[in-house]
Amino acid sequence: MKVCIAEKPSVAKDIAEIIGAKQRKDGYYEGGGYQVTWTFGHLCTLKEPNDYLEKWKYWNLRDLPMIPSRFGIKLINDEGVKKQFHVIKRLVQNCEEVINCGDAGQEGELIQRWVLHKAQCKVPVKRLWISSLTEEAILEGFNKLKDANDFNRLYAAGSSRAIGDWLLGMNATRLFTLKYGSGKGVLSIGRVQTPTLAMIVNRQKEIEAFVPEDYWEVKTVYRETEFSSNLGKLKQQEKADEAVASIKELPFEIVSFEVKEGKESSPRLFDLTALQVECNKKFGFSADDTLKMIQNLYEKKLVTYPRVDTTYLSDDIYPKIPGIMKGLTHLSALTAPLLEKPIKKTKQIFDNKKVTDHHAIIPTGVAPGGITPDEQKVYMTVAKRFIAAFYPDCIVSNTTVLGQVGEIEFKATGKQILSQGWRVVYEGEKADEKDEKDKIMPTFEEGESGPHEPVIIQRQTSPPKPYTEATLLRAMETAGRQIDDEELREMLKDNGIGRPSTRANIIETLFRRKYIERKRKTIFATETGVQVIETISNDLLKSPELTGDWEKKLRLIEKGEYDSEIFKKELVDMVVDLTNEILFPEQFKMQKAIREMGDVDCPKCKEGKIIKGRKAYGCSAYKSGCNFRVPFEQDGKEIGQEELEKMIADKVW
Known part of the structure; x- marks a missing residue:
């Protein structure tokens, strides 16, 4: 008998139906030589401090840092969990082979490995690794089962992440609460949570400290077109007045008129973060809401695996694209032009080097049904992005006009769409803010001149914008750096804070702890959140860049390019240093000096x-x-x- 373990009951039911295990038992399905059972999220967790030493049950500074000689796992203390685990354990200990059908990602691998370890699994283990839950994908996956050892690095990364979070979270939370809490409650510190909160608090302080300054711009209107001067932002109105006085009676002359044809590529396919950003902008959905809805769509076989951080497809998906397109019957008006000729294959979409475990989120081609209105919005967002990716580029005409009045130069730019290309997919939808600013220019001739109307526009400098969930997710993805360029952002993903699948939960944790709050679409730190960050003297805990460096090492562990034991040792050293810095500052300075001059x-x-x-x-x-x-x-x-x-x-x- 072969035992399949899925990540949840609904997935187990689908798998059981497809492989012929149709007899329902208590906690599993059976038939066709298979028994199909399930977990439901984490059945096991890392042991708590008091599971290692009795004295660690009590919060005491003299017992810090808490560093177990060896980390262990235990069952979550829940009757339902215990009952299901004993079903799994009995099946595992009486079978010839286990097939790990868990969620095909780092967290899913960790959940299954811990359960199998706790169940004392001694038989060979295979891995079902699929990117969608359609019948075709499941059958293909069972025909190409992988050896579980192929995913040892994935497990090592997941285990290192969990141990790192335990080491820092348990020790730093107790350390700062006992040292600085003054009875105000627990100061929750986390490897990802704290730098994320620090970004929000720092932005808030920048906004509060911002003092607006007046500035003046000189513009002029010629042939109903507004031109901006090269004088920039003038800090004194007198200079703007002088500039206008010097050109008021002089004619405006066109120096050059240049029209260049340009191409605008379609937006990239979605990874999870990009989808959460888009749904927050368009519909106001929280990152957590979007994650739950896209996960539901995945389990309903409508989209591929969603917890991904790539915007590319692998080459083996290319032959399946026409079939997926044909399945999108509700969008046939958009897919029909694409299906009339061979589907294009470009490096912007297909790149094996940019795909590790899973490809970008795309529809499966299964017709949508039985989904909520909000799920429909998320589904259509994914489906339209998928279709748009295969449309031709949008062809635009970019116009640049240079003019001059006396000694002052002026400039105006505009854009005209010549061929909509992929923009046809979004016809009727609200244009991007950037597009709304573009304007169609009249035709000018070099050397022409005429009267104009100079104006002075007074403005104020603007404070930094508070974070929305969309901009916060982007900041987490790039370790706090403001990156608009998609290709550069793609390169920095390895250094982001957290993983795509965990960022929504981090944000929700900050809401739950009342460290941050929403005001319409924007996110602000509460007084408690500000106090937490001000209390933490150690910059390491608050640094998005350094946290991003840890994330990079975790990804390198996953790729087999970094030793998980070295990573754990680095985290232990960091926790020891942090404890000594807070509790024994003078001795810590001396030890640091020894290290600095240690050669x-x-x-x-x-x-x-x-x-x-x-x-x-x-x-x-x-x-x-x-x-x-x-x-x-x-x-x-x-x-x-x-x-x-x-x-x-x-x-x-």
Whole structure:
């Protein structure tokens, strides 16, 4: 008998139906040589501190940091969980082979591995790895089952992530709560949660500290077209008045009129973050709402696996594109022109190097039915983006007009759509803000001139915009950097904060802890959230860039390019340093100094290292009796490491 373990009951039912296990039992299906059972999310979790040591049950600074010699897992304390686990354990211990049918991602792999480990699985394990839940995909997956060991790196990354979150979350939360909480409640600290909150708080402080400044721009209107001067933003109105006075009586002359034809490529296919951003902008859906709805659409076989971070398809999907298009009968008016000729294959869509475990989110071609109105909106967003990707480029005419009045140069730009291309898919929908600003220009001739109407426009500098969920997701994806270019953003994804599948939960956690709140579409930090960030003195915990570096290492572990044990050691060292920095600041500074100057041996005792003390460089073995000292300054200048090494070599001490 072969035992299949799915990630939830509904998926188990679909798999059981397809492979012939149609007899319903208590906690599983059976038939055709298979038993199909299921988990429902996490059945197991990492042990809590008190599961390792009794004293760790109590919050006490002297017991920090808590670093288990070996991490263990346990069942979640829930009767339903325990009952289902015992079903799985009994089936696993009496079968010839296990087929891991869990969610095909890092989290799904972790859930299944922990359950199989806890169930003491001793039989061979295969892996079902599919990108959609259609009958065709499931049957194809069972015909091409993979060896479970092929996914050991994926599990290593998931396990490292969980252990890293435990180490930092458990220790830092207790450390800062006990040291700085002053009875105000728990200060929850997290590896991803805290830098995300710090981004929101920092943006809020920038907005609050912002002082608007007036500025003036000189423009002029010639032939009903507004031109902007090259004077830019003038900080004094007098200069704007002088400029206008100098050109008011002079004619406006066209210096150049240039029309260039350009192409606008279709938007990229969706990864999860891009879909959450789009649905937040268009419909106001939260990241968590979009994730739940796209997951439902996946389980209803309407879209492919959604928890992805690539916007590309693999080459093996290309032959399936016409079939998917034909299945979109409700959008046949849009797909018909594409199906009249061979579907285009471009590097913007198909690139095996940009696809690891799963490709971008696309429809499966199954006709939608039985979905909510909001799910319909998400589905149509995915389907239209998929169709638009295969349409021709939008052809535009970009116009640039340069003019001059006296000594002042002017410029105007405009755009005209010559061939809509992929924009046909979105006809009737509200245009992007950027598109609304574009304007069609009249035709000008070089050398023509005539009267114009100069104007002075007074404006104020604007504060930074508060985050919306859309802009916050983008900031998390790029570790806090403002990136608009899609290709550059794609390159920075490995350094993002969190994973696409976890970012929505991080944001929801901050809402739940009342660290942030919504005001219409914008997100603001609450007073509690601001206090948490102000309390945390350690920049490492608040740094999006450094957290992004950890995320990169986790992805490298997944690719087999970084050792998970080294990553865990780095996290342990970080937690130890963090604890010492907060509890023993003076000793920590000394230890840090030892590390900074740690490559210079003491020339006197040959045992210690040269470190920076309060008044001089000295030997770290001073407690053992070594009294070696070198003054900080020589000839009025502070001695650096090179000078120190030279002094020791020359025996100037």
